[in-house]
Amino acid sequence: MKLSVIWKTFLFILLCFVSVAGIAFPIVENPVHWYQFPIIPGLEENAKIIFFHVPTAWLTVIAFFMSTYFSFKYLKKKNLDDDAKSYTAAQLGMIFCILATVTGAVWAKFAWGSYWSWDPRQTSIFALLLIYGAWFALRSSIESEEKRATLSAVYSILAFVTVPFFIFVMPRIMTGLHPGSADDPNSGPVVDFKMNANMQLIFFLSLIAFTILYFWMWRVGYRSMIIRDKISKQSSRG
Amino acid sequence: MNSKAFALFNKDLNSELRTRYAVNSLAMFIIVAISVILFSIGNERIPQSLTGGLFWVVIFFSAMSGLARAFVSEEERGTSLTLQLIAAPSTIFTGKLLFNLILVFLMNIIIALLYSALFDEFVIRSFYLFLLTFVLSNIGLAVSSTIIAAIIAKAGSKGTLYPVLSFPILLPLILTSVELTSNCMVGTTIVDSQVELGVLISYDVIMLTVSYMLFDFIWKD
Numbered sequence: 001m002k003l004s005v006i007w008k009t010f011l012f013i014l015l016c017f018v019s020v021a022g023i024a025f026p027i028v029e030n031p032v033h034w035y036q037f038p039i040i041p042g043l044e045e046n047a048k049i050i051f052f053h054v055p056t057a058w059l060t061v062i063a064f065f066m067s068t069y070f071s072f073k074y075l076k077k078k079n080l081d082d083d084a085k086s087y088t089a090a091q092l093g094m095i096f097c098i099l100a101t102v103t104g105a106v107w108a109k110f111a112w113g114s115y116w117s118w119d120p121r122q123t124s125i126f127a128l129l130l131i132y133g134a135w136f137a138l139r140s141s142i143e144s145e146e147k148r149a150t151l152s153a154v155y156s157i158l159a160f161v162t163v164p165f166f167i168f169v170m171p172r173i174m175t176g177l178h179p180g181s182a183d184d185p186n187s188g189p190v191v192d193f194k195m196n197a198n199m200q201l202i203f204f205l206s207l208i209a210f211t212i213l214y215f216w217m218w219r220v221g222y223r224s225m226i227i228r229d230k231i232s233k234q235s236s237r238g
Numbered sequence: 239m240n241s242k243a244f245a246l247f248n249k250d251l252n253s254e255l256r257t258r259y260a261v262n263s264l265a266m267f268i269i270v271a272i273s274v275i276l277f278s279i280g281n282e283r284i285p286q287s288l289t290g291g292l293f294w295v296v297i298f299f300s301a302m303s304g305l306a307r308a309f310v311s312e313e314e315r316g317t318s319l320t321l322q323l324i325a326a327p328s329t330i331f332t333g334k335l336l337f338n339l340i341l342v343f344l345m346n347i348i349i350a351l352l353y354s355a356l357f358d359e360f361v362i363r364s365f366y367l368f369l370l371t372f373v374l375s376n377i378g379l380a381v382s383s384t385i386i387a388a389i390i391a392k393a394g395s396k397g398t399l400y401p402v403l404s405f406p407i408l409l410p411l412i413l414t415s416v417e418l419t420s421n422c423m424v425g426t427t428i429v430d431s432q433v434e435l436g437v438l439i440s441y442d443v444i445m446l447t448v449s450y451m452l453f454d455f456i457w458k459d
Contacts, residue, residue: 075455123413127406127409127410130405130406130409131406133402134402134403134405134406137399137402137403138389138393138399138403141393141394141399142393142394147392147393150455150456151389151392151393151456153455154389154452154455154456155389155403157448157452158385158386158407158448158449158452159406159407161444161445161448162406162407162409162410162441165410165437165441166409166410
């Protein structure tokens with residue numbers, strides 16, 4: 001009880017600090033103070049999105065991995081709790097996927113001049129959205145619990161093996177606008193080297209804070225789902 | 239094992255030849271899809287790169303209409319339990335895959351011939367690259383659509399769900415094929431587009447392996 005209060009307070013403070021620091025800290029040409037960020041050529045003020053957009057995109061991928069992992073586990077052990085875990089992870093993944101898409105599109109309006117331009121990264125996040133959408137459509141079409149769990153687990157693994165094509169292969173063979181693309185002269189291929197120490201610190205703090213938030217939401221989600229299933233089974237038995 | 243798979247393929251082929259359900263609907267669908275495109279173009283000249291993309295649009299939607307029935311027919315006739323008794327899942331999958339492969343190749347050859355006859359802009363400059371692309375993506379298309387058809391059949395044969403489920407799985411294949419087809423029309427050599435061909439080959443291999451591994455779980459319930 002005590003411990004959970006402590007880490008929830010810690011998470012709250014961390015998220016507050018990251019939000020304030022990410023939005024308010026100025027970007028200057030020659031950083032002198034600890035709270036000043038350097039200019040990244042080609043990104044300038046737009047660079048601040050990195051503190052919020054990258055964690056959501058990162059969590060989309062993490063949630064997708066976890067959903068697949070628990071699908072895999074379900075197929076091995078046939079334990080319906082694993083299906084609940086996989087389902088909750090995918091739900092959160094969908095939310096973060098939408099967030100990443102929307103923040104990315106808004107950013108693209110200012111950086112590239114249009115909301116959507118079929119950059120490889122945009123194509124891949126669109127494909128992820130489609131996969132999540134298809135997965136939920138498949139789940140909602142099946143009544144039987146075991147059958148739904150098995151078939152959606154199979155589909156999730158099937159979708160998972162196509163993801164490397166989107167994330168790693170597509171951006172390499174298509175030319176892209178996204179920072180970090182193979183042919184980006186200014187801020188690619190790895191953005192991190194252009195950031196100074198405090199920018200990196202806040203970036204990784206933000207990544208950690210969002211990840212903790214995700215795992216917390218995921219735990220609450222799958223536990224409540226398992227309890228709900230148990231109650232509905234008890235009440236149906238009478 | 240192989241003789242059983244071949245027997246299953248023979249059974250599908252015979253029942254197909256008797257009713258001609260899949261072939262008829264496929265042929266009609268190809269004609270409908272191509273004529274819709276022709277009507278919407280009218281007398282305008284469209285850019286060459288667009289015809290390559292439209293070619294794959296026709297292929298995708300024809301595949302979606304014709305390949306969904308591989309396992310649905312077994313569920314409808316109630317023969318899937320018998321099949322479960324007489325053969326291992328991988329054998330069943332091999333048989334169905336063979337049938338779908340034949341169907342995909344037949345369908346796509348017809349589409350390619352019709353398409354190059356009807357569209358003046360659709361000119362293939364490097365023929366061998368196109369042949370390679372064609373064969374590789376047909377294999378990928380057949381494998382992915384067979385495994386999705388198996389999922390659909392067990393999910394209560396929901397026809398509308400089939401394109402929804404297939405599209406994200408087929409998207410890497412389609413994107414790469416569109417890229418390669420436009421390469422063919424420009425006249426790129428095979429060596430210059432080996433990255434894309436590598437992507438296609440790895441897609442086929444990965445999908446084939448994963449499908450064989452996962453089919454057991456779909457088939458046994």
